[in-house]
Amino acid sequence: MSIRILATAALAGLSVLLAAAPVAAQIGLPGGLPGAPTLPGSLPDRLPAGVDRLQDGLRGRVDGALQAPARLRELIRRSDGALEADPLGWPVVRAEIVAVDPSPGGRRAALDAGFTVVREERLEGLDLAVVVLAPPPRLPLGRALERLRDLDPDGTYEFNHVHSPAGAVAETAAPARTPAAPNGAAPARQTRGARIGLIDTGVDARHPALSGLAIRQRGFAGPDRAGAHGTAVASLLAGRSGAFSGAAPGSSLFVADVYGGSPSGGASTGVAQALAWMVQNDVAVINVSLVGPRNALVEAAVRRAHGRGALIVAAAGNDGPAAPPLYPASYPDVVGVVAVNARGRALPEAARGPQVDFAAPGADMAAAGQGEGYVSVRGASFAAPLVAGLLARRRGQDDPVRALAAEARDLGARGPDPVYGRGLVAADLRTAPGAVGARGRLSR
Numbered sequence: 001m002s003i004r005i006l007a008t009a010a011l012a013g014l015s016v017l018l019a020a021a022p023v024a025a026q027i028g029l030p031g032g033l034p035g036a037p038t039l040p041g042s043l044p045d046r047l048p049a050g051v052d053r054l055q056d057g058l059r060g061r062v063d064g065a066l067q068a069p070a071r072l073r074e075l076i077r078r079s080d081g082a083l084e085a086d087p088l089g090w091p092v093v094r095a096e097i098v099a100v101d102p103s104p105g106g107r108r109a110a111l112d113a114g115f116t117v118v119r120e121e122r123l124e125g126l127d128l129a130v131v132v133l134a135p136p137p138r139l140p141l142g143r144a145l146e147r148l149r150d151l152d153p154d155g156t157y158e159f160n161h162v163h164s165p166a167g168a169v170a171e172t173a174a175p176a177r178t179p180a181a182p183n184g185a186a187p188a189r190q191t192r193g194a195r196i197g198l199i200d201t202g203v204d205a206r207h208p209a210l211s212g213l214a215i216r217q218r219g220f221a222g223p224d225r226a227g228a229h230g231t232a233v234a235s236l237l238a239g240r241s242g243a244f245s246g247a248a249p250g251s252s253l254f255v256a257d258v259y260g261g262s263p264s265g266g267a268s269t270g271v272a273q274a275l276a277w278m279v280q281n282d283v284a285v286i287n288v289s290l291v292g293p294r295n296a297l298v299e300a301a302v303r304r305a306h307g308r309g310a311l312i313v314a315a316a317g318n319d320g321p322a323a324p325p326l327y328p329a330s331y332p333d334v335v336g337v338v339a340v341n342a343r344g345r346a347l348p349e350a351a352r353g354p355q356v357d358f359a360a361p362g363a364d365m366a367a368a369g370q371g372e373g374y375v376s377v378r379g380a381s382f383a384a385p386l387v388a389g390l391l392a393r394r395r396g397q398d399d400p401v402r403a404l405a406a407e408a409r410d411l412g413a414r415g416p417d418p419v420y421g422r423g424l425v426a427a428d429l430r431t432a433p434g435a436v437g438a439r440g441r442l443s444r
Contacts, residue, residue: 194395209240220257232367313391
């Protein structure tokens with residue numbers, strides 16, 4: 001937000017100068033007012049043409065800092081028309097605008113202007129009303145959003161942005177059975193009674209690392225479907241089998257599949273529905289290994305979930321240090337996590353910024369794959385569940401985040417920093433790929 005604030009101030013300053021020039025000419029400065037101080041020369045009737053270019057360039061740099069990563073263009077292309085781009089290039093569900101808690105007057109104004117209601121829902125767990133609107137024919141989505149905001153300045157209207165996974169899963173070459181735990185290895189601590197939420201793809205509950213868990217799944221983009229990403233993240237949250245163990249083995253998992261094989265999977269509306277479902281089920285810690293742009297609906301849902309006691313952990317992203325802030329990790333009420341390699345160094349592609357709260361292993365590491373095997377994983381997607389699991393184990397403490405920070409190992413600049421946050425945690429929870437016979441090759 002600092003970039004946006006600085007840009008707004010700069011543009012405002014330019015506007016003041018532009019307005020001052022003709023006024024100065026009208027009152028005849030200098031010497032136009034009795035007793036006025038003598039100024040060196042007079043203000044021109046207009047500013048140099050270069051100022052216009054400066055203003056346009058400054059606005060362009062601000063917009064560029066918030067542009068979607070180029071990789072998301074492929075996501076739009078592969079959606080077969082289900083997605084389009086917002087003005088900054090972020091994927092959104094085609095022809096859908098979300099009204100958050102619309103007033104009766106705002107709703108009436110939208111309908112009178114030719115908008116139609118696609119669907120509406122009250123998210124009981126969050127006490128939040130959501131109305132999805134379709135724009136009038138031939139009105140581009142960006143202009144439609146501006147139109148709604150003009151009609152109802154006090155209302156909240158937003159694109160239905162799509163979130164994407166924040167990590168890569170290796171393709172499994174062949175299933176490999178889980179090796180037994182080494183002789184003398186301490187058994188993983190069971191976390192009975194903890195309820196952990198997972199907003200992701202569906203999970204393969206038959207995998208040996210997950211088969212003994214209480215797993216409740218629900219689809220929010222059609223029927224739930226097991227996916228490689230969600231299965232890997234779930235195993236790092238609560239899995240256990242042989243030499244492999246997640247951060248909070250034995251926990252109950254509430255899995256919200258916001259993809260379901262749909263080309264518009266990962267939509268903001270699905271993420272908000274998933275958060276409401278978890279709050280209704282008293283889920284204490286929720287892991288979101290997904291990333292997207294700032295979105296008013298998801299921000300409202302996160303704020304209300306947090307206000308009802310849910311602790312939300314999210315991947316900070318893998319688009320590099322210069323990438324724009326990614327969400328939900330960058331919302332104030334969310335614990336943001338970056339990934340480090342086996343040597344404890346931040347990955348080159350890791351995000352940077354004030355949204356980073358902790359660093360955790362997220363490379364040179366194994367997680368559950370398809371069948372009975374394991375795969376190598378890389379990215380913030382797989383660091384976040386380790387932090388979420390550790391926080392679930394501390395759920396009875398007054399401030400689990402502060403308690404975890406007290407145990408973190410300081411890295412980088414002394415104290416909290418934008419690379420490692422409050423420090424490295426879960427270093428002992430990384431399972432080396434060779435220890436479980438992980439097979440496959442990273443997909444990116």
